[in-house]
Amino acid sequence: MPVPARAGTEADDAARARALRKMRTFATGLLAFAALVFLLVHLFTDLTGVWGFVARASEAAMIGAIADWFAVTALFRHPLGLPIPHTAIIPRKKDTLGRSLSEFVAANFLQSATVSQKILSAQVTRRAGEWLAEEGNQTRVVRRAGQGLEYVLARVSDEDIEALTRDVIVPRLVATRKAPALGMLLREVVDDGAHHRLVDLVVGEAHSWLESNPQVIDEIVKQRSPDWAPRFLSDVVSSRLRREVLSWIAEVRDDRYHRARQALDSWLVQIADDLRTPTSLADRAENVLDELLTQPGVVDAVLEVWASLKRLLRAAVIDETGEVQARVRRLLAEAAQRMTTDEEFAAGLDARIATTAGDLVESFGGEIASVISDTIAGWDAKEASDRIELYVGRDLQYIRINGTVIGALVGTLIHALTLLLP
Incomplete structure:
Protein backbone atom coordinates (compact mmCIF):
# COMPACT_ATOMS: atom_id res chain seq x y z
CA MET A 1 0.00 0.00 0.00
CA PRO A 2 1.52 3.37 -0.97
CA VAL A 3 2.38 5.98 1.59
CA PRO A 4 -0.15 8.83 1.87
CA ALA A 5 0.37 12.24 0.34
CA ARG A 6 3.33 14.03 1.81
CA ALA A 7 2.77 16.72 4.37
CA GLY A 8 5.49 18.98 3.00
CA THR A 9 6.17 20.27 -0.47
CA GLU A 10 8.54 18.66 -2.95
CA ALA A 11 10.96 21.55 -2.42
CA ASP A 12 11.00 20.91 1.35
CA ASP A 13 11.63 17.22 0.84
CA ALA A 14 14.43 17.95 -1.62
CA ALA A 15 16.06 20.28 0.91
CA ARG A 16 15.79 17.64 3.64
CA ALA A 17 17.30 15.03 1.33
CA ARG A 18 20.26 17.30 0.54
CA ALA A 19 20.84 18.03 4.23
CA LEU A 20 20.66 14.30 5.05
CA ARG A 21 23.19 13.42 2.32
CA LYS A 22 25.52 16.19 3.51
CA MET A 23 25.48 15.03 7.14
CA ARG A 24 25.78 11.37 6.14
CA THR A 25 28.79 12.17 3.94
CA PHE A 26 30.41 14.15 6.74
CA ALA A 27 29.91 11.35 9.30
CA THR A 28 31.22 8.74 6.85
CA GLY A 29 34.16 11.02 6.06
CA LEU A 30 35.11 11.14 9.73
CA LEU A 31 35.09 7.34 9.83
CA ALA A 32 37.25 7.19 6.71
CA PHE A 33 39.62 9.79 8.17
CA ALA A 34 39.98 7.79 11.41
CA ALA A 35 40.66 4.61 9.42
CA LEU A 36 43.26 6.39 7.27
CA VAL A 37 45.02 7.77 10.33
CA PHE A 38 44.97 4.35 11.98
CA LEU A 39 46.47 2.76 8.86
CA LEU A 40 49.18 5.39 8.39
CA VAL A 41 50.23 5.33 12.01
CA HIS A 42 50.60 1.57 12.03
CA LEU A 43 52.50 1.55 8.72
CA PHE A 44 54.95 4.41 9.26
CA THR A 45 55.46 4.81 13.05
CA ASP A 46 56.68 2.69 15.92
CA LEU A 47 53.55 3.50 17.97
CA THR A 48 55.59 5.07 20.74
CA GLY A 49 55.20 8.45 22.31
CA VAL A 50 52.57 10.64 20.77
CA TRP A 51 52.00 8.15 17.95
CA GLY A 52 50.65 5.70 20.49
CA PHE A 53 48.01 8.21 21.49
CA VAL A 54 47.14 8.87 17.82
CA ALA A 55 46.88 5.13 17.12
CA ARG A 56 44.62 4.44 20.10
CA ALA A 57 42.48 7.52 19.37
CA SER A 58 41.97 6.57 15.73
CA GLU A 59 41.21 2.98 16.69
CA ALA A 60 38.61 3.96 19.28
CA ALA A 61 37.18 6.55 16.86
CA MET A 62 36.62 3.83 14.25
CA ILE A 63 34.97 1.58 16.83
CA GLY A 64 32.65 4.36 18.00
CA ALA A 65 31.82 5.45 14.46
CA ILE A 66 31.06 1.91 13.28
CA ALA A 67 29.00 1.10 16.37
CA ASP A 68 26.89 4.24 16.01
CA TRP A 69 26.57 3.72 12.26
CA PHE A 70 25.21 0.26 13.00
CA ALA A 71 22.79 1.64 15.61
CA VAL A 72 21.45 4.41 13.33
CA THR A 73 21.21 2.17 10.27
CA ALA A 74 19.50 -0.61 12.24
CA LEU A 75 16.58 1.74 12.90
CA PHE A 76 15.67 1.97 9.22
CA ARG A 77 17.10 -1.09 7.45
CA HIS A 78 19.34 -4.15 7.76
CA PRO A 79 22.99 -3.00 7.91
CA LEU A 80 24.80 -4.08 4.72
CA GLY A 81 21.60 -5.93 3.75
CA LEU A 82 22.32 -8.66 6.32
CA PRO A 83 19.21 -9.93 8.19
CA ILE A 84 20.77 -9.38 11.61
CA PRO A 85 18.29 -9.87 14.46
CA HIS A 86 16.78 -6.71 15.97
CA THR A 87 17.62 -4.54 12.96
CA ALA A 88 15.30 -2.71 10.52
CA ILE A 89 13.29 -1.80 13.60
CA ILE A 90 10.98 0.81 12.03
CA PRO A 91 9.91 -1.29 9.01
CA ARG A 92 9.30 -4.34 11.20
CA LYS A 93 7.74 -2.58 14.17
CA LYS A 94 6.02 0.38 12.53
CA ASP A 95 2.54 -0.74 13.62
CA THR A 96 3.69 -1.31 17.18
CA LEU A 97 5.50 2.02 17.19
CA GLY A 98 2.37 3.71 15.80
CA ARG A 99 0.21 2.25 18.57
CA SER A 100 2.75 3.21 21.22
CA LEU A 101 2.99 6.75 19.87
CA SER A 102 -0.81 6.97 19.75
CA GLU A 103 -1.10 5.81 23.37
CA PHE A 104 1.65 8.19 24.43
CA VAL A 105 -0.08 11.18 22.83
CA ALA A 106 -3.46 10.22 24.30
CA ALA A 107 -2.05 9.65 27.79
CA ASN A 108 0.19 12.73 27.98
CA PHE A 109 -1.33 15.35 25.68
CA LEU A 110 -5.00 14.62 25.00
CA GLN A 111 -6.09 15.09 28.59
CA SER A 112 -8.87 17.36 29.79
CA ALA A 113 -6.72 19.34 32.22
CA THR A 114 -3.90 19.82 29.70
CA VAL A 115 -6.11 20.96 26.84
CA SER A 116 -8.31 23.19 29.04
CA GLN A 117 -5.32 24.93 30.60
CA TYR A 151 -21.57 25.90 -2.54
CA VAL A 152 -24.43 24.25 -0.66
CA LEU A 153 -27.13 25.85 -2.82
CA ALA A 154 -25.37 24.83 -6.02
CA ARG A 155 -25.32 21.19 -4.94
CA VAL A 156 -28.93 20.95 -3.76
CA SER A 157 -31.02 20.63 -6.91
CA ASP A 158 -34.75 21.12 -7.32
CA GLU A 159 -35.04 17.41 -8.12
CA ASP A 160 -33.48 16.58 -4.74
CA ILE A 161 -35.95 18.82 -2.90
CA GLU A 162 -38.85 17.36 -4.88
CA ALA A 163 -37.77 13.79 -4.15
CA LEU A 164 -37.18 14.60 -0.47
CA THR A 165 -40.62 16.19 -0.14
CA ARG A 166 -42.50 13.54 -2.11
CA ASP A 167 -40.73 10.40 -0.89
CA VAL A 168 -39.68 11.29 2.66
CA ILE A 169 -41.33 14.33 4.23
CA VAL A 170 -44.93 13.88 3.02
CA PRO A 171 -45.10 10.09 3.74
CA ARG A 172 -43.57 10.65 7.16
CA LEU A 173 -46.09 13.40 7.97
CA VAL A 174 -48.99 11.32 6.74
CA ALA A 175 -47.88 8.34 8.84
CA THR A 176 -47.58 10.53 11.95
CA ARG A 177 -50.55 11.78 13.98
CA LYS A 178 -50.56 15.53 13.58
CA ALA A 179 -53.67 16.49 15.53
CA PRO A 180 -52.02 16.22 19.00
CA ALA A 181 -49.15 18.45 17.87
CA LEU A 182 -51.63 20.89 16.33
CA GLY A 183 -53.66 20.91 19.56
CA MET A 184 -50.55 21.48 21.64
CA LEU A 185 -49.51 24.37 19.37
CA LEU A 186 -52.99 25.90 19.56
CA ARG A 187 -52.98 25.64 23.37
CA GLU A 188 -49.59 27.34 23.55
CA VAL A 189 -50.87 30.14 21.28
CA VAL A 190 -53.92 30.69 23.49
CA ASP A 191 -51.95 30.52 26.75
CA ASP A 192 -49.43 33.05 25.45
CA GLY A 193 -52.14 35.32 24.04
CA ALA A 194 -50.45 35.30 20.66
CA HIS A 195 -53.85 35.27 18.91
CA HIS A 196 -54.97 38.57 20.42
CA ARG A 197 -53.33 40.62 17.67
CA LEU A 198 -55.22 38.63 15.04
CA VAL A 199 -58.50 39.16 16.93
CA ASP A 200 -57.74 42.88 17.20
CA LEU A 201 -57.08 43.05 13.48
CA VAL A 202 -60.25 41.17 12.51
CA VAL A 203 -62.51 43.11 14.87
CA GLY A 204 -61.00 46.44 13.89
CA GLU A 205 -61.36 45.74 10.19
CA ALA A 206 -64.95 44.52 10.70
CA HIS A 207 -65.87 47.74 12.54
CA SER A 208 -64.29 49.91 9.84
CA TRP A 209 -65.96 47.97 7.03
CA LEU A 210 -69.44 48.10 8.60
CA GLU A 211 -68.98 51.78 9.35
CA SER A 212 -68.07 52.44 5.72
CA ASN A 213 -70.79 50.18 4.31
CA PRO A 214 -74.04 50.86 6.26
CA GLN A 215 -76.13 49.73 3.32
CA VAL A 216 -75.26 46.12 4.07
CA ILE A 217 -77.40 46.02 7.19
CA ASP A 218 -80.09 48.07 5.46
CA GLU A 219 -80.27 45.48 2.68
CA ILE A 220 -80.48 42.62 5.18
CA VAL A 221 -83.31 44.28 7.10
CA LYS A 222 -85.17 45.13 3.88
CA GLN A 223 -84.91 41.51 2.66
CA ARG A 224 -86.06 40.05 5.97
CA SER A 225 -88.91 42.50 6.76
CA PRO A 226 -92.47 41.54 5.70
CA ASP A 227 -94.07 43.20 2.69
CA TRP A 228 -96.73 44.87 4.76
CA ALA A 229 -94.22 46.66 7.02
CA PRO A 230 -93.94 50.38 6.27
CA ARG A 231 -90.65 51.73 4.88
CA PHE A 232 -89.96 54.08 7.78
CA LEU A 233 -90.18 51.16 10.23
CA SER A 234 -87.52 49.20 8.29
CA ASP A 235 -85.29 52.29 8.31
CA VAL A 236 -85.68 52.66 12.06
CA VAL A 237 -84.91 48.97 12.67
CA SER A 238 -81.87 48.95 10.37
CA SER A 239 -80.53 52.15 11.92
CA ARG A 240 -80.94 50.79 15.41
CA LEU A 241 -79.44 47.44 14.44
CA ARG A 242 -76.46 49.13 12.77
CA ARG A 243 -75.77 51.21 15.89
CA GLU A 244 -76.02 48.16 18.14
CA VAL A 245 -73.76 46.03 15.97
CA LEU A 246 -71.15 48.77 15.65
CA SER A 247 -71.34 49.45 19.39
CA TRP A 248 -70.91 45.76 20.21
CA ILE A 249 -67.98 45.36 17.82
CA ALA A 250 -66.37 48.50 19.29
CA GLU A 251 -66.74 47.04 22.80
CA VAL A 252 -65.07 43.81 21.67
CA ARG A 253 -62.32 45.82 19.98
CA ASP A 254 -61.60 48.06 22.96
CA ASP A 255 -62.13 45.66 25.88
CA ARG A 256 -59.40 43.02 26.07
CA TYR A 257 -61.47 41.13 28.62
CA HIS A 258 -64.81 41.24 26.81
CA ARG A 259 -67.06 38.24 27.24
CA ALA A 260 -66.87 37.52 23.51
CA ARG A 261 -63.08 37.38 23.68
CA GLN A 262 -63.23 35.12 26.72
CA ALA A 263 -65.74 32.89 24.96
CA LEU A 264 -63.41 32.68 21.95
CA ASP A 265 -60.50 31.73 24.23
CA SER A 266 -62.58 29.05 25.91
CA TRP A 267 -63.67 27.70 22.55
CA LEU A 268 -60.07 27.57 21.28
CA VAL A 269 -58.94 25.83 24.47
CA GLN A 270 -61.68 23.26 24.04
CA ILE A 271 -60.65 22.66 20.43
CA ALA A 272 -57.01 22.30 21.51
CA ASP A 273 -57.95 19.74 24.17
CA ASP A 274 -60.11 17.81 21.70
CA LEU A 275 -57.26 17.72 19.18
CA ARG A 276 -54.86 16.35 21.78
CA THR A 277 -57.16 13.47 22.71
CA PRO A 278 -58.69 10.72 20.55
CA THR A 279 -61.96 12.47 19.65
CA SER A 280 -64.01 12.76 16.49
CA LEU A 281 -62.70 16.28 15.98
CA ALA A 282 -59.11 15.01 16.11
CA ASP A 283 -59.95 12.28 13.60
CA ARG A 284 -61.58 14.76 11.23
CA ALA A 285 -58.63 17.13 11.54
CA GLU A 286 -56.27 14.25 10.84
CA ASN A 287 -58.17 13.29 7.72
CA VAL A 288 -58.25 16.86 6.45
CA LEU A 289 -54.52 17.29 7.02
CA ASP A 290 -53.75 14.00 5.27
CA GLU A 291 -55.86 15.01 2.28
CA LEU A 292 -54.08 18.35 2.09
CA LEU A 293 -50.63 16.77 2.32
CA THR A 294 -51.36 14.24 -0.41
CA GLN A 295 -52.49 16.87 -2.88
CA PRO A 296 -50.11 17.21 -5.89
CA GLY A 297 -49.86 20.93 -5.28
CA VAL A 298 -48.01 20.42 -2.00
CA VAL A 299 -44.78 19.40 -3.75
CA ASP A 300 -45.14 22.27 -6.22
CA ALA A 301 -45.68 24.71 -3.36
CA VAL A 302 -42.54 23.46 -1.60
CA LEU A 303 -40.54 23.84 -4.82
CA GLU A 304 -41.82 27.40 -5.27
CA VAL A 305 -40.86 28.27 -1.70
CA TRP A 306 -37.45 26.68 -2.23
CA ALA A 307 -36.90 28.60 -5.46
CA SER A 308 -37.83 31.88 -3.77
CA LEU A 309 -35.58 31.10 -0.83
CA LYS A 310 -32.65 30.31 -3.14
CA ARG A 311 -33.12 33.59 -5.00
CA LEU A 312 -33.19 35.56 -1.77
CA LEU A 313 -30.15 33.78 -0.37
CA ARG A 314 -28.16 34.15 -3.58
CA ALA A 315 -29.04 37.84 -3.78
CA ALA A 316 -27.85 38.31 -0.22
CA VAL A 317 -24.64 36.38 -0.92
CA ILE A 318 -23.76 38.06 -4.22
CA ASP A 319 -24.52 41.66 -3.26
CA GLU A 320 -21.55 42.61 -1.09
CA THR A 321 -22.92 46.15 -0.70
CA GLY A 322 -26.40 44.93 0.26
CA GLY A 366 -8.30 7.77 22.27
CA GLU A 367 -10.15 7.96 18.97
CA ILE A 368 -8.36 11.18 18.03
CA ALA A 369 -4.94 9.73 18.83
CA SER A 370 -5.81 6.57 16.92
CA VAL A 371 -5.42 8.64 13.75
CA ILE A 372 -1.67 8.29 14.30
CA SER A 373 -1.68 4.51 14.63
CA ASP A 374 -4.23 4.02 11.83
CA THR A 375 -2.26 6.25 9.47
CA ILE A 376 1.06 4.56 10.21
CA ALA A 377 -0.56 1.14 9.86
CA GLY A 378 -1.63 2.07 6.34
CA TRP A 379 1.86 3.05 5.23
CA ASP A 380 4.15 0.80 3.23
CA ALA A 381 6.94 -0.36 5.56
CA LYS A 382 9.92 0.64 3.38
CA GLU A 383 8.49 3.93 2.18
CA ALA A 384 7.42 4.79 5.75
CA SER A 385 10.96 4.08 6.93
CA ASP A 386 12.42 6.24 4.17
CA ARG A 387 10.01 9.08 4.97
CA ILE A 388 10.84 9.00 8.68
CA GLU A 389 14.56 8.90 7.92
CA LEU A 390 14.12 11.89 5.63
CA TYR A 391 12.71 13.91 8.51
CA VAL A 392 14.93 12.75 11.40
CA GLY A 393 17.94 11.16 9.68
CA ARG A 394 19.98 14.39 9.54
CA ASP A 395 19.85 14.76 13.33
CA LEU A 396 20.66 11.07 13.79
CA GLN A 397 23.90 11.55 11.83
CA TYR A 398 25.12 13.64 14.75
CA ILE A 399 25.11 10.41 16.77
CA ARG A 400 27.67 8.99 14.34
CA ILE A 401 29.75 12.16 14.48
CA ASN A 402 29.62 12.29 18.26
CA GLY A 403 30.46 8.60 18.46
CA THR A 404 33.56 9.18 16.34
CA VAL A 405 34.75 12.15 18.41
CA ILE A 406 33.91 10.64 21.79
CA GLY A 407 35.55 7.36 20.73
CA ALA A 408 38.77 9.19 19.90
CA LEU A 409 38.75 11.00 23.24
CA VAL A 410 38.03 7.81 25.19
CA GLY A 411 40.76 5.94 23.29
CA THR A 412 43.23 8.68 24.18
CA LEU A 413 42.18 8.58 27.84
CA ILE A 414 42.44 4.79 28.04
CA HIS A 415 45.90 4.83 26.48
CA ALA A 416 46.99 7.47 28.99
CA LEU A 417 45.69 5.35 31.86
CA THR A 418 47.56 2.28 30.60
CA LEU A 419 50.79 4.27 30.62
CA LEU A 420 50.20 5.56 34.13
CA LEU A 421 49.22 2.25 35.66
CA PRO A 422 52.16 0.00 36.91
Missing part, protein backbone atom coordinates in the same frame (compact mmCIF):
# COMPACT_ATOMS: atom_id res chain seq x y z
CA LYS A 118 -3.75 25.50 27.18
CA ILE A 119 -6.93 27.07 25.83
CA LEU A 120 -7.32 29.29 28.89
CA SER A 121 -3.74 30.50 28.65
CA ALA A 122 -4.12 31.15 24.92
CA GLN A 123 -6.95 33.71 25.49
CA VAL A 124 -8.78 32.46 22.44
CA THR A 125 -11.69 34.91 22.72
CA ARG A 126 -9.55 38.04 22.95
CA ARG A 127 -7.28 37.00 20.10
CA ALA A 128 -10.23 36.02 17.93
CA GLY A 129 -11.83 39.39 18.69
CA GLU A 130 -8.66 41.27 17.73
CA TRP A 131 -8.54 39.38 14.45
CA LEU A 132 -12.22 39.93 13.79
CA ALA A 133 -12.00 43.65 14.59
CA GLU A 134 -10.16 44.31 11.32
CA GLU A 135 -12.51 45.22 8.47
CA GLY A 136 -10.60 43.08 6.02
CA ASN A 137 -11.10 40.01 8.20
CA GLN A 138 -14.80 40.81 8.62
CA THR A 139 -15.11 40.98 4.84
CA ARG A 140 -13.20 37.71 4.55
CA VAL A 141 -15.54 35.96 7.01
CA VAL A 142 -18.65 37.25 5.24
CA ARG A 143 -17.27 36.31 1.83
CA ARG A 144 -16.27 32.82 2.97
CA ALA A 145 -19.68 32.29 4.56
CA GLY A 146 -21.30 33.41 1.32
CA GLN A 147 -19.12 31.06 -0.69
CA GLY A 148 -20.04 28.20 1.61
CA LEU A 149 -23.73 28.98 1.27
CA GLU A 150 -23.42 29.23 -2.51
CA GLU A 323 -28.16 45.30 3.58
CA VAL A 324 -27.69 41.65 4.58
CA GLN A 325 -23.92 41.63 4.34
CA ALA A 326 -23.71 45.11 5.89
CA ARG A 327 -25.77 43.90 8.84
CA VAL A 328 -23.60 40.81 9.25
CA ARG A 329 -20.49 43.00 9.25
CA ARG A 330 -22.00 45.21 11.94
CA LEU A 331 -22.80 42.17 14.05
CA LEU A 332 -19.25 40.89 13.62
CA ALA A 333 -17.83 44.29 14.59
CA GLU A 334 -20.02 44.43 17.70
CA ALA A 335 -19.02 40.90 18.65
CA ALA A 336 -15.33 41.70 18.12
CA GLN A 337 -15.58 44.80 20.31
CA ARG A 338 -17.18 42.89 23.13
CA MET A 339 -14.68 40.04 22.82
CA THR A 340 -11.76 42.47 23.19
CA THR A 341 -13.15 44.95 25.76
CA ASP A 342 -15.44 42.92 28.02
CA GLU A 343 -12.99 40.90 30.10
CA GLU A 344 -15.73 39.13 32.04
CA PHE A 345 -17.44 38.03 28.84
CA ALA A 346 -14.14 36.90 27.29
CA ALA A 347 -13.17 34.97 30.43
CA GLY A 348 -16.55 33.26 30.56
CA LEU A 349 -16.44 32.33 26.88
CA ASP A 350 -12.86 31.03 27.24
CA ALA A 351 -13.96 28.93 30.19
CA ARG A 352 -16.84 27.43 28.23
CA ILE A 353 -14.59 26.73 25.24
CA ALA A 354 -11.96 25.17 27.50
CA THR A 355 -14.54 23.03 29.30
CA THR A 356 -16.10 21.87 26.04
CA ALA A 357 -12.73 21.08 24.47
CA GLY A 358 -11.63 19.26 27.62
CA ASP A 359 -14.79 17.17 27.69
CA LEU A 360 -14.40 16.29 24.01
CA VAL A 361 -10.78 15.33 24.48
CA GLU A 362 -11.61 13.30 27.58
CA SER A 363 -14.34 11.43 25.69
CA PHE A 364 -12.69 11.06 22.30
CA GLY A 365 -8.97 11.42 23.04
